Amino acid sequence: MGAVVADALNKTFRVLDHRPGLLGAVRNLFSAAGRDVSAVRDVSFTIEPGEMVGYVGPNGSGKSTTLKMLTGILRPTSGQAVVCGLSSTADRRALARRIGVVFGQRTQLWWDLPPMEGFRLLRHIYGVPLPDFERRLEELVERLALADVLDVPVRKLSLGQKMRCELVAALLHGPEVLFLDEPTIGLDVVVKEELHTFLRALNADHGTTMLLTSHDLDDIEQLCSRVIVIDRGERLHDGDLASLHRRYGHVRRISLQLAAAGEEPWALPDGAWVERSEGRQVVIAFDADRVAAPLLVRGVLSHVEVVDLAVHEARIEDVIKRIHRGPDRPLPAAGRASPPPER
Ligand SMILES: Nc1ncnc2c1ncn2[C@@H]1O[C@H](COP(=O)(O)OP(=O)(O)OP(=O)(O)O)[C@@H](O)[C@H]1O
Ligand SMILES: [Mg+2]
Numbered sequence: 001m002g003a004v005v006a007d008a009l010n011k012t013f014r015v016l017d018h019r020p021g022l023l024g025a026v027r028n029l030f031s032a033a034g035r036d037v038s039a040v041r042d043v044s045f046t047i048e049p050g051e052m053v054g055y056v057g058p059n060g061s062g063k064s065t066t067l068k069m070l071t072g073i074l075r076p077t078s079g080q081a082v083v084c085g086l087s088s089t090a091d092r093r094a095l096a097r098r099i100g101v102v103f104g105q106r107t108q109l110w111w112d113l114p115p116m117e118g119f120r121l122l123r124h125i126y127g128v129p130l131p132d133f134e135r136r137l138e139e140l141v142e143r144l145a146l147a148d149v150l151d152v153p154v155r156k157l158s159l160g161q162k163m164r165c166e167l168v169a170a171l172l173h174g175p176e177v178l179f180l181d182e183p184t185i186g187l188d189v190v191v192k193e194e195l196h197t198f199l200r201a202l203n204a205d206h207g208t209t210m211l212l213t214s215h216d217l218d219d220i221e222q223l224c225s226r227v228i229v230i231d232r233g234e235r236l237h238d239g240d241l242a243s244l245h246r247r248y249g250h251v252r253r254i255s256l257q258l259a260a261a262g263e264e265p266w267a268l269p270d271g272a273w274v275e276r277s278e279g280r281q282v283v284i285a286f287d288a289d290r291v292a293a294p295l296l297v298r299g300v301l302s303h304v305e306v307v308d309l310a311v312h313e314a315r316i317e318d319v320i321k322r323i324h325r326g327p328d329r330p331l332p333a334a335g336r337a338s339p340p341p342e343r
Contacts, residue, residue: 001044001085003177003209004070005314008079011040011065011233016165018199039065041233042079049176052203052210054224056217061214062233064103067179070211071101084176098128098169104182107162109154115165116150119172126173133172140168143198160191167198178202180212182221244319253312254297259305266303272296280307301308 014034040062047053055063068074070081072092081088084098101108109118123133141147144164149157157165163183170178180199184192200223202208214220220227220241227244229237237244258280268274271290276283286296293311300306 001082003049003051003084004045004047004211005082006043006045006066006079007082008068009040009043009066009069009076009081010038010078011062011069011074012077013037013039033066038233039107040069040076040230041229043233044079045228045235045238047209047211049209050203050207051226052199052212052224054220054227055211055230056215056220056227057230063230064181066230066276067101067181067211071099071179072096097173098176100173100175100178102163102166102170102178102180104163104180104185104340107154107166109162109165111155112153113155114151115146115157118154118165119168119261122169122172128173132174134331136172136174137168140171144168144194160188160194163187163191163195167195171202173307174206175208177209177211180210182213182215184214184216192216192219196211196224199223250287251285251287252293254284254286254293254300254312255312256284256300256304256306257308258282259307266300269296269299 013036015037016034019275043062043066057063065074069076070083070088072081072088072095075089083095088095088096091297092343108122109115110121113121122128123130130137135196135295141150146161146164146168149161149165154162154165165192167183184195187195196219199210203210210223211225212219227237227239227241228235228242237247239247253275261279266274268284268286269291272284272286274282275285284296284300286293297309297311301309
């Protein structure tokens with residue numbers, strides 16, 4: 001039995017007619033006037049205990065809706081979610097004690113209270129025995145370096161401090177599964193890296209299963225070996241990062257440090273283009289389906305003097321764009337004159 005099982009989950013929202021006046025109101029009286037928005041369609045997957053899985057897709061693709069169904073916040077239109085062996089609908093209350101939820105754009109703490117008071121309230125809500133609470137709190141406060149802010153009202157905290165407090169709030173009852181919806185939104189690079197370190201340690205030390213959504217694909221690369229891609233409510237890919245790269249990651253890059261600046265243009269083969277050129281630093285992108293990396297490197301080396309060179313795998317940004325673009329739309333044409341790929 002997986003820690004998280006999504007079994008043919010569907011969610012359809014009925015959106016009402018917002019036309020003003022009588023016409024809109026009359027239309028809304030008859031349900032036929034509403035429009036159905038299919039937010040999640042037939043999504044199935046199983047996450048094993050201890051896995052850290054990324055859930056990615058463009059805006060409005062159904063990520064948050066899926067998480068809300070898995071955590072019992074929303075009832076699926078059809079299909080079911082089973083988490084820690086509990087149904088997210090029938091066993092909703094029991095489930096709440098076994099999972100932690102962090103929504104990056106919402107808080108479960110009390111705005112005017114210091115976090116410490118919020119934590120105490122949550123202990124009562126979840127019925128956490130005092131010794132367990134104290135032990136966990138001590139560990140979390142130390143790992144997240146929160147000792148100095150425990151008595152400051154939440155509204156006065158920085159975004160990074162708030163997010164770290166959110167994590168404490170989500171973990172005080174020792175959940176087996178943690179759902180994170182955009183946990184790094186708005187955070188700077190340093191705080192983001194601290195969060196990555198914390199989540200990795202949590203997984204290593206407590207075996208916490210995690211499903212996280214993010215638009216910051218660095219989060220996914222840093223934390224998850226498995227990625228589920230969703231688009232327009234449908235699951236497009238479920239596998240390890242490497243297989244995602246193999247399947248869609250056709251754009252690769254070579255970064256070069258030239259011996260001297262200004263040695264352009266070069267004759268690049270079809271399917272390769274200069275993506276960036278700043279002084280002696282140059283990045284060449286290429287479609288790995290059409291261009292063999294060794295040939296490209298040899299060609300470049302025969303034209304310019306290079307002091308350093310590295311070949312990079314595709315980035316997930318490109319991978320997702322590729323999924324969107326579909327297999328048929330060609331990549332930019334060859335050479336210096338070609339437009340840079342959309343970023
Ligand atoms: N309560 C709701 N009522 C009506 N439509 C909704 C509701 N919640 C979500 N939707 C619609 O369902 C679709 C999926 O939304 P969802 O929030 O799950 O996407 P998302 O992948 O989390 O997007 P984002 O990356 O912007 O957070 C969107 O078309 C959205 O407008
Ligand atoms: Mg969302």
